[in-house]
Amino acid sequence: MSSIRESTATRLKVLSNREEEWNLRMEMVNSAQRFLVLTTYYFGNDERGGKMADALLAAARRGVRVVLVLDRFGQRLAQNLSRPSQRPWLQERLREIAEAGGLVVHYSPQSLRHRLVGGGVHVKIQVSEGGVAVFGSSNIAHHSFAQWNEVSLELEGDVVAHLLREACRFARLSDDEAVALAGFLPVPRVSAATRRLRYVREDPAGRSGRFFPFGTVHNRLTDELVNLMDSARRSLCIASLYCKPAPALKAALLRACRRGVDVEIFHSHRDSLGVTQFPWIAASIQYGSVLKAGARIYENRAGEHSKMLLVDDREVAVGSYNLEHAAHDRLIEAMIFSDDVETCEHFRALFETMRRNPGNAALTPVWLSELPLQLQVKRWLCRPLQRWI
Incomplete structure (x- = not known):
């Protein structure tokens, strides 16, 4: 169903430089101690996807609650953008993330009619307990960080908790776990200037x-x-x-x-x-x-x-x-x-x-x-x- 929510950000930065967004995403994963939640339409069978998968695996092995949501139909489409020899490697890495305690969700609509016509989740969110969220257009793939123009937002403030709840919804986590993860977020600074969103x-x-x-x-x-x-x-x-x-x-x-x-x-x-x-x-x-x-x-x-x-x-x-x-x-x-x-x-x-x-x-x-x-x-x-x- 639909959701319309008024919120605020104490910090909003527009990320159009590809390496700047990539470095932020990698730093969020590498520094995470409690949780890292990431939703994307697809995960590339390429160098960028490999680096992110390795970082997520390392985070899961050090005890971080790693939640990765991929769209099932989008991931199948992404196979066409990669070489056949790369595909088994990515599946193996995702399996290792799950074995290390991470949750890897291949999202599909519950409705058979929507599954048959390619329905799914296209929202891209990344959040960790550091209190920063990334929201925008980028998939975790070479095309998004080395070829195409993309734009995302780096956000802090109340909106981060809402984006985390949204990502947990796509992962179909229980309400109790979503609340528990939100409890690790820092309290937004009351004195900070806010931007309405x-x-x-x-x-x-x-x-x-x-x-x-x-x-x-x-x-x-x-x-x-x-x-x-x-x-x-x-x-x-x-x-x-x-x-x-x-x-x-x-x-x-x-x-x-x-x-x-x-x-x-x-x-x-x-x-x-x-x-x-x-x-x-x-x-x-x-x-x-x-x-x-x-x-x-x-x-x-x-x-x-x-x-x-x-x-x-x-x-x-x-x-x-x-x-x-x-x-x-x-x-x-x-x-x-x-x-x-x-x-x-x-x-x-x-x-x-x-x-x-x-x-x-x-x-x-x-x-x-x-x-x-x-x-x-x-x-x-x-x-x-x-x-x-």
């Missing part, structure tokens, strides 16, 4: 109709993003792996364009995944109407994996929700909303950096005619399936 999480499996995947899915996080987009008066900046939004979000985007809002979309080039172009094909089917409405679309060849919406430089949403059908009707997603002036200024500067990045190429009016004929045929054939790819 709003955390919104939705589980579509709990709000789908009896005939799902047919019919309407009611998603409160989608509704919150629609409301945010509808509040735009001057500018709307969007970053997503691929922008192929559900109808409600597509309609909000077009309404913003009709109001004269300056709409910019930053997402990935068709070659960024390497193994497939189908997600880009599904997104490109939306290009015509979006460009005609006046929006600008930038494609990043290396890959844009952050999930951000900035409205009028005054309110931002950041987290795990890609603007795509899967985020609306299949995956558990979460976003943090903030109207904090300093935070919004950081995201304004971040989007300005993205505009100036030569790796972000703006689509031209002749983009479609420049596509290879084979790719144009694939776009035509995939049009009826765009919701699912």
